[in-house]
Amino acid sequence: MDLLDKLQKAYSKLKKEIAKEETINKEEILTGIDAGLKEMLKRKRGGRKAKSLGELIDEL
Numbered sequence: 001m002d003l004l005d006k007l008q009k010a011y012s013k014l015k016k017e018i019a020k021e022e023t024i025n026k027e028e029i030l031t032g033i034d035a036g037l038k039e040m041l042k043r044k045r046g047g048r049k050a051k052s053l054g055e056l057i058d059e060l
Contacts, residue, residue, distance in 0.1 A: 043050050051059075 040050070
């Protein structure tokens with residue numbers, strides 16, 4: 001039983017660590033928004049047309 005308790009605790013700890021790694025923090029979100037806005041300005045200034053939603057979906 002002691003071994004099972006240790007395994008259960010280790011599994012719970014591992015699950016928590018994995019969940020932490022999968023979340024996006026505030027800085028990552030803001031960095032992504034900033035990069036997207038810079039790309040939009042770059043396209044606008046360069047006169048290049050952005051991809052349509054349909055084109056983006058087709059790429060996926």
